[in-house]
Amino acid sequence: MLLYGAVEIVFSQIPDLHNMEWLSVIAAIMSFTYSFIGFGLGLATVIENGMIKGSLTGVPAANTADKLWLAFQALGDIAFAYPYAIILLEIQDTLKSPPPENKTMKKGSMLAIFITTFFYLCCGCFGYAAFGNDTPGNLLTGFGFYEPYWLVDLANACIVLHLVGGYQIYCQPVYAFFERWFTQKYPNSIFVNKFFTFKLPSLPPLKVNLFRICFRTAYVVSTTAVAIVFPYFNQVLGVLGALNFWPLAIYFPVEMYFVQRKVSPWTRKWIVLRTFSITCLCVTIIGLIGSIEGLLSAKFG
Numbered sequence: 001m002l003l004y005g006a007v008e009i010v011f012s013q014i015p016d017l018h019n020m021e022w023l024s025v026i027a028a029i030m031s032f033t034y035s036f037i038g039f040g041l042g043l044a045t046v047i048e049n050g051m052i053k054g055s056l057t058g059v060p061a062a063n064t065a066d067k068l069w070l071a072f073q074a075l076g077d078i079a080f081a082y083p084y085a086i087i088l089l090e091i092q093d094t095l096k097s098p099p100p101e102n103k104t105m106k107k108g109s110m111l112a113i114f115i116t117t118f119f120y121l122c123c124g125c126f127g128y129a130a131f132g133n134d135t136p137g138n139l140l141t142g143f144g145f146y147e148p149y150w151l152v153d154l155a156n157a158c159i160v161l162h163l164v165g166g167y168q169i170y171c172q173p174v175y176a177f178f179e180r181w182f183t184q185k186y187p188n189s190i191f192v193n194k195f196f197t198f199k200l201p202s203l204p205p206l207k208v209n210l211f212r213i214c215f216r217t218a219y220v221v222s223t224t225a226v227a228i229v230f231p232y233f234n235q236v237l238g239v240l241g242a243l244n245f246w247p248l249a250i251y252f253p254v255e256m257y258f259v260q261r262k263v264s265p266w267t268r269k270w271i272v273l274r275t276f277s278i279t280c281l282c283v284t285i286i287g288l289i290g291s292i293e294g295l296l297s298a299k300f301g
Contacts, residue, residue, distance in 0.1 A: 027165025072290020
């Protein structure tokens, strides 16, 4: 984790999303690679076992309460898996027109959700069919003694590279928000606004800002420290997903739609969208409770 944090400190100095197309492409290729490997190994394991493990009721628990906690935590994981509202506008801002950016983004979003759902179902279903109740949170760790070893190692290496790129893409909106706020708050500050140019041999000129270096480094260090204190992948994903899901992916888009389309209260469309929003709020609360319980149980249990 310390090594990962050190790598992220370096990559965090990429100015914005406009300058990380290459990193995004690498991350996407890595994602497809380990997804195909996980899907293929899961299918091969099911064929090798000659049977489908697991059951329709899922992983058993000691009592009903524990089963509910696991179900709640799973909702948090799912809530984290899909929404990308925090980076949607930033990604759309990098698109060129024509055609209009919003139309391109709509097509891209539909394609991305379809592909994502396909791989989620394939890896999840075949992984559970291969390992049953012993299915690990990280599917690829279940193939630790599966030959060829190099294929599993390649998949895990792809996960690491994908996470390096994914971390930066999701952090860029956070960097941009705080840097923009400090720039407006302290317009005359040399520390915040001054850029220094360095020229290294055989490399393009490098622009350095002291505030960017300090703030982004401190941010990466803090997230790395939290990861070391709570090294529980699924539980942490559930908490983050629950916190982000309803406000960013549901509430604000629905409210903006009401204002943009001038939807009158208590019309059929208003009632349907309000019901949808409240339902998702309940899912968020349930997922957050379950994920926090799972995180505390993993830490102190």
